Amino acid sequence: MTANVYQLIAALGLSYQPLHGRRIRFKNAENPVSHDEIAAANGQNGTERPGWRPLSGHSSSQETKMPFDSLAMAAVADELRDTLLSGRIQKIIQPSESSVAFSVYAHGQGRWLVASADARRARVHLVAGKLAKAFPTPSSFIMLLRKHLEGAHITTVEQMASERVLQITVSSNQSLVKLIVEAMGKHSNVILVSESRILGALKIVPPHLSRVRPIMVGHEYVPPPPQRRDERLYPPGPRLVPPQDIDQLFRLLSDVPPETEVRSALQGILAGVSPFLSEQIALRGGTTGTSPLGAVPLQALTAAATELYQPLTSRTWYASTFIDQRGRCDFAPYRPLGMNNVQSIGSMSEAIEYCLGQSEERDSLSSSRNALLEQIVRSQRTEQRKLGSLLDGLKAAEGAETLMLQGQMLLAYQHQVKPRATVLDLPELEMSIPLDPAKSAASNAERYFRRYRKLRDARARLPGLIAQTEARLAELEDTATFVRLASSEADLSALRRESKQDESAVREARGKPKSPARGPLRFLHGEDLALVGRSARQNDELTFRLAGRNDIWLHARQRTGAHVILQQNSQPATDEAITRAAALAAYYSEGRTDTAVDVDVTQVRHVRKISGSAPGRVTYSHFRTFRVTPDASSWNRQSSG
Numbered sequence: 001m002t003a004n005v006y007q008l009i010a011a012l013g014l015s016y017q018p019l020h021g022r023r024i025r026f027k028n029a030e031n032p033v034s035h036d037e038i039a040a041a042n043g044q045n046g047t048e049r050p051g052w053r054p055l056s057g058h059s060s061s062q063e064t065k066m067p068f069d070s071l072a073m074a075a076v077a078d079e080l081r082d083t084l085l086s087g088r089i090q091k092i093i094q095p096s097e098s099s100v101a102f103s104v105y106a107h108g109q110g111r112w113l114v115a116s117a118d119a120r121r122a123r124v125h126l127v128a129g130k131l132a133k134a135f136p137t138p139s140s141f142i143m144l145l146r147k148h149l150e151g152a153h154i155t156t157v158e159q160m161a162s163e164r165v166l167q168i169t170v171s172s173n174q175s176l177v178k179l180i181v182e183a184m185g186k187h188s189n190v191i192l193v194s195e196s197r198i199l200g201a202l203k204i205v206p207p208h209l210s211r212v213r214p215i216m217v218g219h220e221y222v223p224p225p226p227q228r229r230d231e232r233l234y235p236p237g238p239r240l241v242p243p244q245d246i247d248q249l250f251r252l253l254s255d256v257p258p259e260t261e262v263r264s265a266l267q268g269i270l271a272g273v274s275p276f277l278s279e280q281i282a283l284r285g286g287t288t289g290t291s292p293l294g295a296v297p298l299q300a301l302t303a304a305a306t307e308l309y310q311p312l313t314s315r316t317w318y319a320s321t322f323i324d325q326r327g328r329c330d331f332a333p334y335r336p337l338g339m340n341n342v343q344s345i346g347s348m349s350e351a352i353e354y355c356l357g358q359s360e361e362r363d364s365l366s367s368s369r370n371a372l373l374e375q376i377v378r379s380q381r382t383e384q385r386k387l388g389s390l391l392d393g394l395k396a397a398e399g400a401e402t403l404m405l406q407g408q409m410l411l412a413y414q415h416q417v418k419p420r421a422t423v424l425d426l427p428e429l430e431m432s433i434p435l436d437p438a439k440s441a442a443s444n445a446e447r448y449f450r451r452y453r454k455l456r457d458a459r460a461r462l463p464g465l466i467a468q469t470e471a472r473l474a475e476l477e478d479t480a481t482f483v484r485l486a487s488s489e490a491d492l493s494a495l496r497r498e499s500k501q502d503e504s505a506v507r508e509a510r511g512k513p514k515s516p517a518r519g520p521l522r523f524l525h526g527e528d529l530a531l532v533g534r535s536a537r538q539n540d541e542l543t544f545r546l547a548g549r550n551d552i553w554l555h556a557r558q559r560t561g562a563h564v565i566l567q568q569n570s571q572p573a574t575d576e577a578i579t580r581a582a583a584l585a586a587y588y589s590e591g592r593t594d595t596a597v598d599v600d601v602t603q604v605r606h607v608r609k610i611s612g613s614a615p616g617r618v619t620y621s622h623f624r625t626f627r628v629t630p631d632a633s634s635w636n637r638q639s640s641g
Contacts, residue, residue, distance in 0.1 A: 068183050068352070070159075070164055070273075070274075071272065071332075071333050071334070072123075072352075073124075073163075073165075074159055074312055075333035075348040076123075076125050076166070076349065077157055077158070077166055078315050079125075079126065080113070080157045080166075083126065084106050084113065084154050084157065085106070085156075085157065086106060086107075086155075087104040087107070088104065088105050088106070088151065088153050089152050089153075089170065090104065092145045092150055093131060093133040093138075095132060096118075096134050098117050098119075098188075099117065099190075100115050101113065101115075101131045102149070104154065111126050112127045113127075115179070117181075117183075117188040119185060119186040120185075122185060123352055124183060136368070136371040140200070141192075141201065145179075148194075148199065149177070149179070151172065152172030152173075153172075155169045155170065155171045160223060160224075162272035163223075163226070163227075164182065165181070166180070166181045167179075167180050167181075168180075176194075179193075180192075184224065188203075189202055189215060190202040193221045198220070198221050200217055201215045226239075227239060229269055230268025233260060233264070233265060233268045234252055240269055241271045241309060241312070242270070242305045242310075243313075246306055250299070253301070258294020258295075261289065261290050261293070262278075262301070263275065263278040265293050266305070270305065276336075277308065279338075280308060280337060281305050281308060283338050284303075284308070285300040308334055317333045319348045320334070320336065320342055321351050322336055322339035322341060323339065323341045324339060325339075329354070331351040333351075369484070369492060375496075380473065380477075387466065387469045390466050393462055394462045397455040397459035398459075400455035400459060403449075403451050403452040404448070404452040406431075406433045407452065408445075409426060409429070409431060410433060410445035411441070411442065414445070417435065420437040421435055423435055424441075474613070474614035475536060475614040477560065478535075478536040478615075478616055479535065481561065484590070486534070494534065494535065495534070495535055498537055520533050520538060520546070521562075523584060523632070523635035523638065525577070525580055525634060525635050527569060528567075528573070528577045528581070529567045530565065530566050530584055533564075533588075533616070536615040537616070539562065539615065539616035540609065540615050540616055542563050543563050547604045548567070549603070549604050549605040550568050550605065551568050551603070551604045552567075552602075552604075553602055553603065554584075554601050555600055556591050556597050557600045558598075560590050561585065561590055562585065562589065564581055564585040566578065566581040578601055578626065579628060580635070581601075582626040583599075583628040583629060583631040586599055586631075587630040587631055589630070591630060596627050596629055597627070597629075598627050599625065599626045599628055601623055601624050602621070602622050606620050607619075607620045
């Protein structure tokens with residue numbers, strides 16, 4: 001903010017408090033700005049804009065508690081024993097706020113292992129492809145994991161007694177440490193333990209949050225307490241695991257009151273049973289979970305339980321995905337009954353990943369991208385606060401004429417002002433004028449005239465300053481979209497320089513030769529050449545300086561995105577070429593992840609820049625609208641400056 005704006009705000013008697021240096025931190029990751037604020041930088045600002053999707057790629061329909069029960073954990077544990085034992089941990093990153101990932105090289109192949117403590121998607125499994133860190137600065141827990149685990153070898157993988165707890169023992173420098181993953185809903189955690197002492201955890205749980213089982217550095221690690229039987233239905237004792245306890249299971253079920261629902265009876269006695277698993281046992285037993293136990297043949301029910309628990313000993317899992325009764329993708333280590341679109345999947349990890357999508361960050365630029373988005377959020381806070389102050393000033397300036405009138409009335413009726421009076425009452429004019437008792441009537445009048453002149457000048461200047469601030473906010477909003485669309489570190493650096501977000505880099509660069517500006521992206525399809533703007537300012541450069549008047553101009557309708565120029569050759573562009581270019585314009589817009597985007601197409605001669613607006617803002621006429629699927633695959637990207 002320039003000095004004259006500060007002076008103007010002060011003159012109006014208003015306050016302005018810049019927000020520089022304030023930081024909002026994640027609970028478990030050292031990142032100054034939250035995902036919600038980064039989403040706002042991408043154009044959310046409290047309302048969902050069409051076409052926007054989170055960088056991680058998961059949608060709201062996937063944000064439900066998946067059936068990662070003890071059988072799913074057992075299937076994953078068997079898979080990890082087959083693939084990761086003796087493997088060397090090469091790299092550790094944090095791909096999301098509530099997860100950690102380990103790059104493990106084992107049996108001649110590199111794999112990524114994800115451990116998530118998300119309250120709704122807690123799990124541990126292998127993932128296909130490479131993951132990327134979500135934050136520019138590693139958290140203290142990630143640094144701790146790197147210290148103890150990088151370069152170490154995995155020696156054992158064990159599931160704790162039919163629980164959703166996995167213990168991975170790692171050998172490093174002749175010492176053993178244990179990585180414990182607890183996938184237990186809101187109590188989920190990832191904990192590093194050495195000699196039964198907690199070295200660190202993804203979620204620190206102090207005693208005031210859990211008197212029963214605090215998770216604190218230096219404390220003894222205490223496993224989650226074993227699940228007890230439902231003593232309203234059964235005598236005290238350990239829960240049962242078919243098939244070894246099948247006779248006892250039959251006997252105990254026989255003693256349960258016959259009006260008890262089947263699912264309640266099963267959930268009260270079986271080890272590691274989830275609501276979904278109890279329903280599947282009931283279906284295999286020829287009934288439903290809500291049926292009374294007395295109406296069900298217990299032999300069939302215990303046989304069904306044996307069938308589903310058998311892989312715990314045989315290790316013959318049947319990983320599958322399906323669509324549940326609410327239309328959501330789910331997974332199971334067996335073939336479920338009563339579900340839609342049941343599909344066999346190669347492994348339990350593949351099934352989990354198929355349903356959850358990309359819940360962890362796979363964007364290799366995410367660290368730099370989020371750091372720049374964080375700076376944009378800070379700038380938006382400052383500009384929004386500035387805009388609020390300016391609007392308050394404009395409202396205050398509306399009273400300027402009243403001040404002028406009060407000063408004139410003071411001079412006209414100064415003979416009625418008594419010494420040290422605090423107010424001049426003019427009943428005939430229905431006016432009461434406050435006075436400074438230490439000043440004369442003339443001095444009080446001059447004070448009103450002085451305030452009038454300040455407000456009069458402010459009223460003349462404030463609309464321009466407000467327009468500048470609104471244009472700056474629009475530019476920041478556009479910049480955030482281009483940051484999200486950037487495909488290289490060079491693109492992000494150019495955006496950082498263009499928007500002057502990185503002030504430290506600007507200071508360091510003083511006196512140094514300026515980097516050459518990068519040109520627009522260039523794409524070829526046969527003889528067709530398309531140019532794509534990388535930023536809002538480059539959109540201006542491309543449309544109003546580089547493009548010919550007869551070239552084709554394309555832009556996603558009512559969305560932030562790139563200006564695309566389809567250069568005209570000797571022959572007019574065909575509708576097929578324009579449709580391809582429209583798909584390219586949709587791809588380089590905030591509608592990239594939508595299934596269909598409207599793209600307006602016209603000649604450059606019909607495009608006009610909006611005077612005084614943010615870079616890249618235009619108006620146009622004589623256009624056609626193409627509805628296309630965002631796609632850049634039909635174009636060959638060329639090298640550019």
